[in-house]
Amino acid sequence: MAIHGRTPCQGERAILNLTDSDTAQASTSTLASSAEQASDDAISAEIQSGLNAEARHINPKYFYDEYGSQLFDQITQLDEYYPTRTEITILTRFAEDIARATGRGSVLLEPGAGSCAKVRLLLEALAPACYIPIDISREFLFAAAQQLQSEFPHIPIRPVAADMQADIQLPDNLDGIPRMVFYPGSTIGNYTPAEAVEFLRHVRRTIGDNGGLLIGVDLQKDPAILNLAYNDAAGVTAAFNRNCLSNINTLTGANFDPERFRHIAFYNESEHRIEMHLESDSRQSVVIGGQSFDFKKNERILTEYSYKYTVESFAQLAAEAGLHAREHWVDEDQLFSLQYFTASLGQPLVE
Numbered sequence: 001m002a003i004h005g006r007t008p009c010q011g012e013r014a015i016l017n018l019t020d021s022d023t024a025q026a027s028t029s030t031l032a033s034s035a036e037q038a039s040d041d042a043i044s045a046e047i048q049s050g051l052n053a054e055a056r057h058i059n060p061k062y063f064y065d066e067y068g069s070q071l072f073d074q075i076t077q078l079d080e081y082y083p084t085r086t087e088i089t090i091l092t093r094f095a096e097d098i099a100r101a102t103g104r105g106s107v108l109l110e111p112g113a114g115s116c117a118k119v120r121l122l123l124e125a126l127a128p129a130c131y132i133p134i135d136i137s138r139e140f141l142f143a144a145a146q147q148l149q150s151e152f153p154h155i156p157i158r159p160v161a162a163d164m165q166a167d168i169q170l171p172d173n174l175d176g177i178p179r180m181v182f183y184p185g186s187t188i189g190n191y192t193p194a195e196a197v198e199f200l201r202h203v204r205r206t207i208g209d210n211g212g213l214l215i216g217v218d219l220q221k222d223p224a225i226l227n228l229a230y231n232d233a234a235g236v237t238a239a240f241n242r243n244c245l246s247n248i249n250t251l252t253g254a255n256f257d258p259e260r261f262r263h264i265a266f267y268n269e270s271e272h273r274i275e276m277h278l279e280s281d282s283r284q285s286v287v288i289g290g291q292s293f294d295f296k297k298n299e300r301i302l303t304e305y306s307y308k309y310t311v312e313s314f315a316q317l318a319a320e321a322g323l324h325a326r327e328h329w330v331d332e333d334q335l336f337s338l339q340y341f342t343a344s345l346g347q348p349l350v351e
């Protein structure tokens with residue numbers, strides 16, 4: 001993840017170089033969406049490739065159209081789903097400590113910002129020079145950013161609708177303002193450890209030598225707590241899981257019947273990860289981008305991993321990406337962690 005061109009905070013035109021072949025030009029107020037520009041064909045090809053693989057899978061980014069983002073917000077309110085409220089407790093309790101560790105006045109970037117709810121708890125303490133939330137769910141992001149801007153009129157807020165897995169390059173000319181990436185929600189857990197190192201290397205390149213990373217990481221714990229969190233009684237997680245099929249239908253004209261796929265979620269103890277799958281309730285065929293896919297009864301499509309770490313195991317992973325563990329904060333029950341890394345071991349950020 002990196003953004004290329006002049007920073008939106010500087011009030012000039014920005015150029016997002018999302019991929020070599022997909023360059024978006026945008027004004028400061030409405031930055032173009034790479035997701036929008038990705039052609040139906042490219043999306044069909046990505047879905048086809050996942051379904052042609054030996055272990056069928058769909059990228060979890062397809063959960064998140066506007067409805068998917070709303071469902072995710074509902075999940076965060078569920079009794080069974082401890083991560084969000086626990087991370088909020090940590091952020092609320094330690095906001096000043098965090099600001100002391102990270103310094104104030106950086107350019108604050110948040111990939112996968114969603115509703116921008118968590119950053120609210122830090123904005124006063126961190127007093128960023130500019131806040132740049134990045135998300136693939138465009139309408140949801142822009143509405144959230146607009147609301148946030150009205151609450152924090154003194155902080156420039158510049159949303160970027162983009163796929164953070166593409167290369168979004170940050171300009172070198174940020175007037176020397178250190179960059180901090182805020183990546184809460186344990187979204188890092190959706191990557192395999194090898195992919196997570198790759199993503200963290202992107203972050204390391206984005207923040208340069210004097211930047212930081214503040215990241216929410218879900219911790220290993222009693223599997224019963226984990227299994228409940230991803231199998232809520234109200235079925236919101238099941239609806240969220242199936243929504244990727246509806247979203248793919250909308251994006252590509254495919255003909256999935258989401259109701260014919262069961263939600264399956266369980267903790268894989270040896271791999272330290274939650275696995276979410278969609279399981280075909282019968283033999284069926286689905287056409288995507290002109291290619292037909294046959295599903296056997298009980299055949300599964302993997303839709304999401306959510307890896308769980310210890311503070312130490314995550315610090316080791318980050319070290320592989322050139323990030324040094326500086327401080328971490330956990331809740332009393334040790335369910336969730338917020339961890340701070342810098343690119344170098346020198347003085348952190350501004351102040």
Ligand SMILES: C[S@@+](CC[C@H](N)C(=O)[O-])C[C@H]1O[C@@H](n2cnc3c(N)ncnc32)[C@H](O)[C@@H]1O
Binds near residue numbers: 115135137187
């Ligand atoms: C698990 S939610 C976390 C939301 C928020 N950061 C939080 O902590 O509550 C993941 C967010 O990442 C966004 N997202 C998922 N894949 C993405 C991608 N490839 N590029 C940009 N945003 C993505 C989703 O739209 C969603 O808002």
